[in-house]
Amino acid sequence: MRIKSYFSATVEAAVSKARQELGDDALLLNARPSPDDALHLGAYEVVFGIETPVVPPPAPPAARAERPAAPPPASLPDPATDDADSLAGFLARQDISPALIQAIETSLDDDTVTEQQLIRALSRRLNVNSSLNGPIAFVGPPGSGKTTLLVKLAIRESADQAVTVVCADSQRIAAAEQLRRLCLIAGLTFEYAGEPETLAPIVDAHHAAGRLVLIDLPGFGPSELGPARAWQAALAKISSLTPVLTLTATARTADLRVMVGHYRMFKPQRLAFTHLDETGVWGGVYSAAGETGWPVGWLTTGQSIPEDVEDASVRRIVDGLMGLAGKARAAAAAAG
Numbered sequence: 658m659r660i661k662s663y664f665s666a667t668v669e670a671a672v673s674k675a676r677q678e679l680g681d682d683a684l685l686l687n688a689r690p691s692p693d694d695a696l697h698l699g700a701y702e703v704v705f706g707i708e709t710p711v712v713p714p715p716a717p718p719a720a721r722a723e724r725p726a727a728p729p730p731a732s733l734p735d736p737a738t739d740d741a742d743s744l745a746g747f748l749a750r751q752d753i754s755p756a757l758i759q760a761i762e763t764s765l766d767d768d769t770v771t772e773q774q775l776i777r778a779l780s781r782r783l784n785v786n787s788s789l790n791g792p793i794a795f796v797g798p799p800g801s802g803k804t805t806l807l808v809k810l811a812i813r814e815s816a817d818q819a820v821t822v823v824c825a826d827s828q829r830i831a832a833a834e835q836l837r838r839l840c841l842i843a844g845l846t847f848e849y850a851g852e853p854e855t856l857a858p859i860v861d862a863h864h865a866a867g868r869l870v871l872i873d874l875p876g877f878g879p880s881e882l883g884p885a886r887a888w889q890a891a892l893a894k895i896s897s898l899t900p901v902l903t904l905t906a907t908a909r910t911a912d913l914r915v916m917v918g919h920y921r922m923f924k925p926q927r928l929a930f931t932h933l934d935e936t937g938v939w940g941g942v943y944s945a946a947g948e949t950g951w952p953v954g955w956l957t958t959g960q961s962i963p964e965d966v967e968d969a970s971v972r973r974i975v976d977g978l979m980g981l982a983g984k985a986r987a988a989a990a991a992a993g
């Protein structure tokens with residue numbers, strides 16, 4: 658949604674100016690006396706939102722710690738040509754954390770590791786859980802794809818159970834309004850918790866009515882510890898809550914570890930990874946999941962709502978890690 662302000666001597670005149678330019682579909686978000694520095698433009702300001710494609714706005718550039726470019730999927734170590742370091746080298750090329758590389762090497766304890774042994778060793782450190790029971794809150798860094806994931810799941814799940822989307826946000830009126838519009842279009846029940854103390858009663862009421870409740874929170878930057886604490890305290894009052902830490906798969910393993918540290922205060926019980934369409938390196942996903950032990954719930958692979966989301970599976974993550982998905986595609990393309 659694009660936001661635009663109009664100023665005039667009266668609210669009515671400002672609204673009519675906006676309607677002339679934007680048409681009847683534009684949404685009135687706010688009307689207020691003009692701030693001091695805009696008084697020369699008119700005594701009143703009205704703020705309108707104009708619908709753009711039905712996806713949330715792009716993340717601010719600083720919000721993600723991305724790799725410069727996604728390297729192609731790493732190939733499996735070839736015992737015939739690689740030296741004794743090849744396993745560690747292969748795992749390091751996938752950006753698996755040094756601690757996990759060491760643990761995996763130790764567990765294999767053999768210089769001649771077969772592909773199946775490696776797959777088993779990698780798989781042992783992963784858990785997955787995509788169940789959608791009880792209230793679920795999506796937490797994570799700004800722009801990590803929380804709202805997009807929530808909407809994808811809400812739409813997909815609404816075929817099987819009643820879903821309520823709760824927007825927990827005391828500041829970003831436009832973001833809340835955009836989510837409300839999305840829910841309206843998708844036929845989902847929408848609730849807005851504008852203050853932390855309103856959140857638990859809203860969630861508990863919808864949960865008690867037998868509905869799946871999905872809670873959208875804003876991302877909190879490093880300087881927003883105050884609001885983050887307030888919302889964390891609000892989440893702590895919700896019974897049977899599952900907080901899902903939503904992270905971008907394009908971030909480096911070391912950066913993901915820092916984000917996990919920041920968001921531990923929300924007591925995440927699961928992980929979700931987004932932007933998998935933008936990287937061939939799965940070491941961040943693997944290391945965050947392997948080091949925390951938190952089950953991975955979902956993987957997202959694009960902006961399309963609701964299509965670009967899949968339930969996580971150990972097989973999918975390990976295949977991604979070993980480049981098997983790419984290999985299988987290449988083999989299929991060559992065959993047909």
Ligand SMILES: Nc1nc2c(ncn2[C@@H]2O[C@H](COP(=O)(O)OP(=O)(O)OP(=O)(O)O)[C@@H](O)[C@H]2O)c(=O)[nH]1
Nearest residue numbers: 713715799800801802803804805876932957958959
């Ligand atoms: N390519 C790609 N883009 C994605 C994916 N998931 C989300 N996006 C895009 O990333 C941007 C940010 O997504 P949001 O869902 O708004 O992120 P957010 O975490 O809710 O952002 P804040 O609420 O501002 O913290 C949007 O442009 C999304 O369309 C994905 O899996 N792949």
Ligand SMILES: [Mg+2]
Nearest residue numbers: 803804874875
């Ligand atoms: Mg959001």
